[in-house]
Amino acid sequence: MKKQRPFWLEQALAAQEQCPVIPLRGETSADVCIVGGGYTGLWTAIQIKQQSPATHVVVVEADICGAGASGRNGGCILSWATKYMTLRKLFGESEAQRLVIVSEQAIEHIGAFVRRHQIDCDFRHDGVLYTAMASAHIGSTDSVIAALEARGLNSYETLPAQDVATRSGSVSNIAGVFSPRGASVQPGKLVRGMRRVALEMGVKIYEQTPMHRIDPEVQPVVHTAAGKVIAKKVVIALNAWMPEQFPEFSRTIVVVSSDMVVTQARPDLIQQTGLNNGVAVLDSRTFVYYYHSTSDGRIMLGKGGNTFAYGARMLPVFDQPSPYRKQLGKAVCDFFPSFAGLNIAASWNGPSDRATTGLPFFGNLRGHPSIFYGLGYSGNGVGPTYMGGQILSSLVLGQDNAWTRSGLVKGPRGYFPPEPLRYLGSLLVRGAIRRKERAEMLGRKPSKFDRSLSRLADAAGKADHG
Numbered sequence: 419m420k421k422q423r424p425f426w427l428e429q430a431l432a433a434q435e436q437c438p439v440i441p442l443r444g445e446t447s448a449d450v451c452i453v454g455g456g457y458t459g460l461w462t463a464i465q466i467k468q469q470s471p472a473t474h475v476v477v478v479e480a481d482i483c484g485a486g487a488s489g490r491n492g493g494c495i496l497s498w499a500t501k502y503m504t505l506r507k508l509f510g511e512s513e514a515q516r517l518v519i520v521s522e523q524a525i526e527h528i529g530a531f532v533r534r535h536q537i538d539c540d541f542r543h544d545g546v547l548y549t550a551m552a553s554a555h556i557g558s559t560d561s562v563i564a565a566l567e568a569r570g571l572n573s574y575e576t577l578p579a580q581d582v583a584t585r586s587g588s589v590s591n592i593a594g595v596f597s598p599r600g601a602s603v604q605p606g607k608l609v610r611g612m613r614r615v616a617l618e619m620g621v622k623i624y625e626q627t628p629m630h631r632i633d634p635e636v637q638p639v640v641h642t643a644a645g646k647v648i649a650k651k652v653v654i655a656l657n658a659w660m661p662e663q664f665p666e667f668s669r670t671i672v673v674v675s676s677d678m679v680v681t682q683a684r685p686d687l688i689q690q691t692g693l694n695n696g697v698a699v700l701d702s703r704t705f706v707y708y709y710h711s712t713s714d715g716r717i718m719l720g721k722g723g724n725t726f727a728y729g730a731r732m733l734p735v736f737d738q739p740s741p742y743r744k745q746l747g748k749a750v751c752d753f754f755p756s757f758a759g760l761n762i763a764a765s766w767n768g769p770s771d772r773a774t775t776g777l778p779f780f781g782n783l784r785g786h787p788s789i790f791y792g793l794g795y796s797g798n799g800v801g802p803t804y805m806g807g808q809i810l811s812s813l814v815l816g817q818d819n820a821w822t823r824s825g826l827v828k829g830p831r832g833y834f835p836p837e838p839l840r841y842l843g844s845l846l847v848r849g850a851i852r853r854k855e856r857a858e859m860l861g862r863k864p865s866k867f868d869r870s871l872s873r874l875a876d877a878a879g880k881a882d883h884g
């Protein structure tokens with residue numbers, strides 16, 4: 419029976435020409451074997467080939483490229499500007515400034531890449547709008563904007579309330595700040611387009627080829643279901659699947675769902691809302707609502723921080739329609755009353771890898787000099803995985819540059835408590851955040867208990883989506 423895929427990936431697969439899935443059978447060798455065919459794995463493969471075309475690169479993917487978070491995310495492409503304070507605390511002033519700048523450039527690079535390779539993925543560089551839906555949330559980005567401004571890095575402007583409502587398409591947003599340095603994309607079409615380009619560049623891609631284990635000999639061997647790859651270097655790009663393969667990562671991330679719905683196409687109604695470009699809109703909650711329109715006239719809306727996975731294990735629900743479909747459908751109607759009564763075309767969800775800092779981390783697996791990894795994008799990965807590719811390709815190619823010297827490549831920056839504490843704690847904090855935000859939406863003061871617990875999530879770096 420044909421597997422039901424999340425909406426974006428279904429749409430992407432339907433739009434592309436027949437492309438056979440080739441599993442690995444038997445033994446092969448490579449200069450570089452990349453495990454995982456999402457954005458991180460594919461950007462790494464592509465950037466290695468761009469710099470060193472003769473390098474023989476093999477990708478092994480358990481399912482098909484894009485089956486993970488990359489083919490099902492919200493498609494909001496964001497920089498790290500709003501993470502400047504965290505970046506400065508972790509990596510110091512000059513590295514923080516560099517990372518803000520390169521994270522903004524990554525968005526431009528992705529745009530240039532899709533244009534150069536004619537990837538038809540609805541990439542729209544129309545900016546990002548962070549909004550407040552409750553008076554308690556107004557001004558939540560003021561301090562980071564002031565800090566960016568003081569260093570000449572600020573691209574945000576505070577908009578009059580009327581403009582916020584117009585540009586976000588909804589009067590539910592009562593205040594907001596806009597930056598042109600943001601974009602949106604059809605994520606499934608992006609990842610499938612990257613797969614096509616990687617193949618054109620000579621990357622060998624084996625799909626339906628799960629890695630079972632890796633032998634970390636001098637020359638590492640990646641063992642798959644029906645074969646093996648003997649490689650000089652290996653890159654592990656497994657995202658939320660990392661703890662399943664390598665239990666030592668199980669306390670470095672919390673695996674938590676982000677859930678999404680997309681409406682039927684009604685271009686006429688989209689025009690009326692004013693949300694007629696690709697601006698990515700995010701509210702100011704800890705577990706944010708995020709949305710954008712599509713160029714065929716739909717609204718895609720998602721919310722992070724829903725289903726937590728005990729022990730960071732994968733759950734069957736991550737591959738099913740969203741259990742939060744009803745709540746998300748109601749949120750669509752609340753934001754866009756003119757969409758009330760319309761069908762929700764699809765709902766889905768997926769696993770996000772939330773790190774303690776809200777930022778990804780990279781390093782050498784078990785200290786092995788030829789095996790590299792990266793994960794922990796914390797719900798903001800569509801843009802930053804481009805930087806993940808820059809980091810991992812630099813490490814693979816043995817370069818001495820700003821990426822290989824960056825604090826980002828020094829492994830995890832923190833650990834969550836062991837189970838069952840972590841799971842119970844996650845539920846406790848999630849409950850407190852939900853109560854606090856409900857109270858704020860009603861204009862009431864949240865309890866001290868809920869405020870204190872909510873701060874734990876904020877201290878761990880506010881998730882952008884996950």
Ligand SMILES: Cc1cc2nc3c(=O)[nH]c(=O)nc-3n(C[C@H](O)[C@H](O)[C@H](O)COP(=O)(O)OP(=O)(O)OC[C@H]3O[C@@H](n4cnc5c(N)ncnc54)[C@H](O)[C@@H]3O)c2cc1C
Binds near residue numbers: 482
């Ligand atoms: C529902 C959802 C919404 C999101 N929305 C946004 C958003 O709007 N904006 C944003 O910036 N970020 C968003 N994110 C985060 C973003 O999608 C991710 O950070 C990004 O896609 C990570 O890419 P990746 O390549 O590291 O991981 P993935 O795309 O998950 O790739 C990992 C791959 O590894 C494969 N794999 C697993 N096990 C094995 C194995 N044993 N052997 C071989 N392969 C294996 C998987 O099949 C998968 O394809 C969202 C995430 C989710 C889940």
